[in-house]
Amino acid sequence: TVVRFCLIEGDGIGPEVSRATLRVLEAVSKRFGIGFEPVLCEAGDEAAKRRGSPLPEETLRKAKEIGIVLKGPVGETAGEVVTVLRRELGTYAAIRPAKTLPGVSPRCGKPLDVVIVRELLEGVYVQTEYVDVVSNSFAVALRVASARETERVARLAARIARGRRGIVSIIHKANVLHGTCGLFRDVAKRVLEEEGVVVEEYYVDAAAALLVRTPERFDVMLTPNLFGDILSDLAAELAGSLGLSPSANVGDKTGIFEPVHGAAFDIAGMGIANPTAMMLAAAMMLDWLGYRDAARAIEKAIEDALASGARTPDLGGNLKTMEFAEEVAKRIEAG
Amino acid sequence: TVVRFCLIEGDGIGPEVSRATLRVLEAVSKRFGIGFEPVLCEAGDEAAKRRGSPLPEETLRKAKEIGIVLKGPVGETAGEVVTVLRRELGTYAAIRPAKTLPGVSPRCGKPLDVVIVRELLEGVYVQTEYVDVVSNSFAVALRVASARETERVARLAARIARGRRGIVSIIHKANVLHGTCGLFRDVAKRVLEEEGVVVEEYYVDAAAALLVRTPERFDVMLTPNLFGDILSDLAAELAGSLGLSPSANVGDKTGIFEPVHGAAFDIAGMGIANPTAMMLAAAMMLDWLGYRDAARAIEKAIEDALASGARTPDLGGNLKTMEFAEEVAKRIEAG
């Protein structure tokens, strides 16, 4: 069996963490007999420079044809790359686990273990904006919510919660946005109750503070698009570091898997970037494709490597990116 | 000299923290010879029950006539009360200091000292939403940004920064919202540069993570409406507790002063609520009215009381609300 996927290495530390991740997939190959066929696709700042567009047509065509994308961080043009990719591949939800890994200190004392399920096609991400063409001094953006999208992302949240503690917290701002957030909350609540999970709800501002104070109350957080964007960076950081959290953007048959962190230009090319988030993104890709054991093996190898003290400089260690990759790879190969 | 203001006690712990705050104002009266004339105005859940509206006409009329409102937390109807009050009084900015007080532990190791200056009339708070009337399953909200509002809130941020470290960080999401956040960023940048402060910019998701990781980088954060809502709850919690942070909503000649925290129904009526945020809101009111010394005296008395170990149960102490108020009041009176 062969897994074919688009590989977008991205900018900054992207190529480094991609290489480290390929090393780990090689180990998965050896142990589980899964073949990998990464199809290199350009996107991002570099692509914009070389090809005139951050998301060249060829990349988009291949991504749609293959349907599965493993993507490194992208720099300044990230917005132009990911929002289009997500829309074109119809990835309607981002699944973003924020979990404190063994041997890593949570930022605020309390370990986190939450999964943010973020609606990914609506809200302000429809990117429909109007600017007054005469004065250029007035602008309006649309924020959209539909029952259809809310329903399917809520079903996904319920499915994920059932494999965990069975609690879904709906995050909204329906006290101000009676229409859009009201719809999101009402539809989500109905669906989640149908699905038999425990339903809670929080205003987004309160949720941000409570993630700091009592993160243990949260299991799965179901959020509108932009709220999930903010809360997932926050949760990832609270869990230990933004550098460790992956994201799976999933559609019915498509998926884009990426780290939550950015291109970190300040340390690019130094070979010291932490590749954990990108490796965990690859694990989420395998999980999504049904290779549960292989996915779990990557996660476990990372946990074991970290627990044994192997770590890159961002976590206070002195391993280089590829050295850390070796630590993970050898644990996978050893089985 | 007499300060006349609307007093909205609010719901839950509102009446308790209001009473404690009046005790402190009494002390300010004694020491500084300022007279206070609180005009009791009903608003909130209780008002909705008793008067059929969370913001009775009489309250709105008085608030507009007097122009200065000191407001406790409001419960479920908070959205209906504050958004209308802010619009009607034209309070275009919320000033929200998040500062770690003496003797209070910051939540994540690092003390905070930031001021969030939040645009308060635009964004999604224009509350212009459309719901499909046939299916009820599609909704759109408008998110608005204008050069005029952005400019005046940016000038205010610059003024505040000049009394501090002179840095203003513009918080936006212009990589997705090219129109509205692009306008906000561009206008703010131009104005802030004119004003001669140091200008930085951050995406809102990154800012949330960085408030946890390296809060010392921030001095004044200038934010669109909803981003400020989320980040100010987060910053207040990180500084020590959401229970300690005040907010000044200011217009050209009007002001609404309130705690950032909510009505805390779980401890309402027990006499143990922490009145610090409401007291600090009163201090911001005095400061705004030009009574700098009186404002500073309240702040200092609170800091001294906390530093001496006086604290309510939320901070691990055993003082009741009014006992803590006495600690603060007696320090003001002693001068």
Ligand SMILES: CC(C)[C@H](C(=O)O)[C@@H](O)C(=O)O
């Ligand atoms: C780059 C940006 C457009 C993107 C988003 O806002 O979704 C990123 O922050 C993310 O969370 O994946």
Ligand SMILES: CC(C)[C@H](C(=O)O)[C@@H](O)C(=O)O
């Ligand atoms: C009650 C709510 C409408 C309000 C807001 O969103 O502005 C509150 O959260 C605040 O921050 O003052």
